[in-house]
Amino acid sequence: MRLLQTTSSITAMRFIFTLLLLIVMQVPMLAQGIDSIRRVIQQQLEDTNLTVAYRDLSYQLYKEKGDSALHLAYEGLKLSRKINDLYGEAANNEMIAIIMSDIGDYVKSLEFHYQSLKLQEKRQSLKGMASAYNNIGIVYMNMKDYDQALRSYRTADSLNKIWKDPNLRYSLTLNQGDILERMQLPDSAFLYYNESLNQAHILKNDYFVGLSLLGLANIYRTKKQPVLAKPLYGEAISLLRYSGDNEQLCDALLGLGKSFEQVGIIDSAFHFSRMALMIANQYSFSNKALDINQYLGEQFAKMGRYDSAYVYQEKTRILHDSLLSNDKLRLGQQLKFNEQIRQQNLLEEKIREAKEHRQHLQYMIIAIFILALFLLTMFLSRIKLHLSVIKFLGVVSLLFFFEFLTLLLHPRVQELTHHTPVLEIIIFVLIASILIPVHHKVEHWVIEKLIHRKNDQQKKIVTK
Numbered sequence: 001m002r003l004l005q006t007t008s009s010i011t012a013m014r015f016i017f018t019l020l021l022l023i024v025m026q027v028p029m030l031a032q033g034i035d036s037i038r039r040v041i042q043q044q045l046e047d048t049n050l051t052v053a054y055r056d057l058s059y060q061l062y063k064e065k066g067d068s069a070l071h072l073a074y075e076g077l078k079l080s081r082k083i084n085d086l087y088g089e090a091a092n093n094e095m096i097a098i099i100m101s102d103i104g105d106y107v108k109s110l111e112f113h114y115q116s117l118k119l120q121e122k123r124q125s126l127k128g129m130a131s132a133y134n135n136i137g138i139v140y141m142n143m144k145d146y147d148q149a150l151r152s153y154r155t156a157d158s159l160n161k162i163w164k165d166p167n168l169r170y171s172l173t174l175n176q177g178d179i180l181e182r183m184q185l186p187d188s189a190f191l192y193y194n195e196s197l198n199q200a201h202i203l204k205n206d207y208f209v210g211l212s213l214l215g216l217a218n219i220y221r222t223k224k225q226p227v228l229a230k231p232l233y234g235e236a237i238s239l240l241r242y243s244g245d246n247e248q249l250c251d252a253l254l255g256l257g258k259s260f261e262q263v264g265i266i267d268s269a270f271h272f273s274r275m276a277l278m279i280a281n282q283y284s285f286s287n288k289a290l291d292i293n294q295y296l297g298e299q300f301a302k303m304g305r306y307d308s309a310y311v312y313q314e315k316t317r318i319l320h321d322s323l324l325s326n327d328k329l330r331l332g333q334q335l336k337f338n339e340q341i342r343q344q345n346l347l348e349e350k351i352r353e354a355k356e357h358r359q360h361l362q363y364m365i366i367a368i369f370i371l372a373l374f375l376l377t378m379f380l381s382r383i384k385l386h387l388s389v390i391k392f393l394g395v396v397s398l399l400f401f402f403e404f405l406t407l408l409l410h411p412r413v414q415e416l417t418h419h420t421p422v423l424e425i426i427i428f429v430l431i432a433s434i435l436i437p438v439h440h441k442v443e444h445w446v447i448e449k450l451i452h453r454k455n456d457q458q459k460k461i462v463t464k
Contacts, residue, residue: 051080051088058095062102070099070337074344090119090128094135096341103337106143113139127168130159134172141179150179170199170208177215181222190219210239214252221255226262233259250276250288254295261299269299290319363408370400406431 054076062069073095080088097112113136120128137152157172177192193215200208217232233256240249257272273296280289297312373396409431417423 047083048080048085048088051076051083051085052091054079055088055091055095058092059098062095062099066099066103066337067340070096070340073099074340078344078348086119086123087125087128090116090123090132093119094132097135097139100337101139101142105337106139108338108341109139110136126159126163127165130156130163130165130168130172132156133159134168134175137175137179141175141182146179146183150176150183153179166199166203170196170203170205173199174208174211174215181215181218186219186222190216193219206239207243207245210236210243210245210252211248214240214248214255217252217259218255221259221262224262226259229259230256246279246283247285247288250280250285250292253279254288254292258295266299266303270296273299286319286322290316293319363404366400366404366407370404373400 054072058069058072058076061072073092076088076092077096079085080092093112093116097109097116100106100112101109113132117129117132117136120132133152133156137149137156140146140149140152153172153176157169157176160168160172173192173196177189177196180186180189180192193212197209197212197216200212213232213236217229217236220226220229220232233252237249237252237256240252253272253276257269257276260266260272261269273292277289277292277296279285280292293312293316297309297316300306300309300312406428413424413427417427
């Protein structure tokens with residue numbers, strides 16, 4: 001394993017060159033990707049491509065334009081329900097859940113993740129269910145409900161053992177290691193981190209390798225084994241820096257600094273901690289900056305350098321107040337997003353009520369038509385008309401009545417059986433066994449009455 005070489009100009013030049021190359025390549029690629037998604041949406045074709053396009057564009061925008069992203073995801077959700085696209089409905093539910101989690105509304109996030117899970121269960125998609133449980137575990141982890149998070153991860157893992165998605169397997173193994181580390185079970189966490197490292201090597205993914213090495217290094221440091229932790233941190237820093245994950249890079253640099261503190265090399269501890277602080281400030285990782293400032297303040301206080309300790313403690317206080325202010329802003333954003341969701345639900349409720357009203361109106365028209373047809377048949381039976389016509393109209397009116405009755409019963413039967421086909425068939429067979437004999441008896445009685453009346457009329461005419 002390679003140790004970090006902070007003074008290496010070659011490494012610095014490689015990092016700068018790679019960063020510039022990524023910027024030059026990724027910006028137009030990202031713009032092209034967004035433009036292609038927008039073109040799909042502008043075509044306004046109500047198909048599965050459009051529901052996925054709404055979700056994809058929402059994902060591209062949610063970090064910068066949360067309101068627009070939420071609106072797009074809801075449009076995708078509404079369309080997917082309209083065309084009965086279960087995959088699109090699940091994907092857009094998942095996207096709304098991600099947006100709500102991003103603003104810290106974990107309760108709403110779970111609500112939409114569970115909706116997505118139900119849809120994936122309906123689709124019988126093992127991959128979709130495993131991914132949904134993984135997402136649910138991440139939300140519970142953010143809520144610090146580690147027991148529930150671990151259960152969700154393990155459910156996802158059991159599903160993925162059947163589906164066998166190697167990337168998801170890596171993610172779940174790493175996530176379980178992370179949760180066990182947070183639960184202060186380092187030995188169990190070490191096993192999962194080590195397994196995730198083996199999987200990362202199989203996948204030949206350097207970024208995954210970096211994340212797993214960071215987890216293992218944290219465990220060694222927690223167990224007071226800094227000599228083993230330092231080279232792992234060094235390798236992780238190199239890989240994470242190259243991959244561009246600055247948030248995890250902060251953790252690795254701070255962990256390396258703390259490892260040097262454990263072996264008594266305080267200058268190096270300060271050096272790497274300040275590097276971590278510089279990245280945290282540069283990319284506005286406020287929570288990480290708070291932890292690093294607090295750590296540096298404590299270390300300077302231990303050394304009796306109270307002026308420096310005061311500086312970092314003051315920065316810690318300012319950051320703490322800023323985070324409290326940000327929490328209030330996030331609460332306001334949560335309320336705003338919740339209002340958007342409420343308005344969307346009200347709109348959907350109005351559409352549903354309008355649809356039900358149209359349906360009830362059609363039922364009334366059908367009922368009036370059946371009654372009018374029956375009355376017409378009765379009327380025609382009193383005038384001079386061929387018996388076959390009267391018999392035909394009587395049969396038609398009765399058929400309409402019994403079919404209308406079946407139409408009314410069908411949704412109730414579906415609701416009663418929870419759309420279970422076997423139970424639906426059994427119930428409809430029972431209904432048919434009652435309706436068919438009744439239908440024949442009523443049909444025979446009505447038609448015989450009509451024919452008898454017609455015959456009486458004809459006899460009276462003959463007698464006269």
